[in-house]
Amino acid sequence: MRKVASMLLLVGLLLVLPAQSPSSAAMLNVIDSSSNVAVYLVPHADDEVLSFGVPILNDLRAGKKVYMVLFSPGEDSIAREVINGKADEETVSSAYKPGDPVRCAWHARYHDPVAEGYLHGHVTKEEFGQARIDEFYLASQEMGVPRANLKTSILPNGQFTYDSVKSIILTYDRLFPNAQFKTFSSVDLHVDHALIGKVLDDMYAEGRINKPQTNIVSIATDRFHSHGDETEVPGYKLYLTDSADKVKLQNAVNHVYKGWDPHNGVYGLGYHSVPAQFDALLADTYTKIAAY
Ligand SMILES: [Zn+2]
Numbered sequence: 001m002r003k004v005a006s007m008l009l010l011v012g013l014l015l016v017l018p019a020q021s022p023s024s025a026a027m028l029n030v031i032d033s034s035s036n037v038a039v040y041l042v043p044h045a046d047d048e049v050l051s052f053g054v055p056i057l058n059d060l061r062a063g064k065k066v067y068m069v070l071f072s073p074g075e076d077s078i079a080r081e082v083i084n085g086k087a088d089e090e091t092v093s094s095a096y097k098p099g100d101p102v103r104c105a106w107h108a109r110y111h112d113p114v115a116e117g118y119l120h121g122h123v124t125k126e127e128f129g130q131a132r133i134d135e136f137y138l139a140s141q142e143m144g145v146p147r148a149n150l151k152t153s154i155l156p157n158g159q160f161t162y163d164s165v166k167s168i169i170l171t172y173d174r175l176f177p178n179a180q181f182k183t184f185s186s187v188d189l190h191v192d193h194a195l196i197g198k199v200l201d202d203m204y205a206e207g208r209i210n211k212p213q214t215n216i217v218s219i220a221t222d223r224f225h226s227h228g229d230e231t232e233v234p235g236y237k238l239y240l241t242d243s244a245d246k247v248k249l250q251n252a253v254n255h256v257y258k259g260w261d262p263h264n265g266v267y268g269l270g271y272h273s274v275p276a277q278f279d280a281l282l283a284d285t286y287t288k289i290a291a292y
């Protein structure tokens with residue numbers, strides 16, 4: 001009797017599962033089952049160079065297959081207002097009202113999208129987000145990660161939540177069942193960075209992820225934040241295993257994140273956003289690895 005019941009249950013499951021969600025069934029197709037795979041979970045376009053660049057180049061140098069998943073273009077950056085020369089209705093910063101002028105310190109002027117012949121004219125938030133994703137693709141390829149290894153699972157504005165992050169990681173865990181997943185430490189001071197680290201830590205504790213690495217500290221947290229009364233995050237500086245790889249980071253910064261060709265829709269958004277962080281990375285090329 002029990003056997004019949006479990007047979008019925010099995011048949012029921014077989015009937016239910018494929019109908020449940022064709023898209024999730026399609027996602028079950030494994031892309032790479034090798035254990036020599038590192039999957040970097042990238043919160044925003046630019047993190048892959050600024051904070052993951054050194055570990056990514058070292059993984060490539062060690063012969064690992066590197067994949068990346070981008071979660072968000074980082075469209076809330078002030079760089080959009082800087083290249084537009086002014087704030088508008090989509091501006092999120094409470095420091096600016098629509099129409100307020102915003103000066104570019106890099107180019108030492110107020111940009112004018114029409115006079116300067118921008119491909120997009122005044123750049124909307126959506127166009128800005130797409131241009132940031134383009135920078136992510138190009139910069140990653142400059143580091144030597146093929147385009148086919150670059151994935152995006154873009155979360156809509158306001159959807160950077162524990163559950164949405166977890167469901168993305170679960171998807172990629174199915175696609176790369178033996179990979180090492182790598183991301184920021186949960187002690188990172190940027191909430192999006194810390195959230196992905198926290199989710200990955202929890203998934204490891206639940207036995208869902210084999211071997212995460214969640215001790216990378218963002219360059220912003222490491223070098224540009226006051227840690228108040230607390231001492232800095234304990235850990236060590238990870239340098240390039242082969243200093244010849246530095247030219248790849250220089251190319252990613254100089255060709256992509258500082259690329260300026262507005263007629264063709266190339267706006268140097270990374271450098272317009274956080275110039276001091278790119279300068280600091282090239283001046284002293286290391287990534288902080290937290291001790292825990
Ligand atoms: Zn980030």
Ligand SMILES: [Zn+2]
Nearest residue numbers: 104106107272
């Ligand atoms: Zn500028």
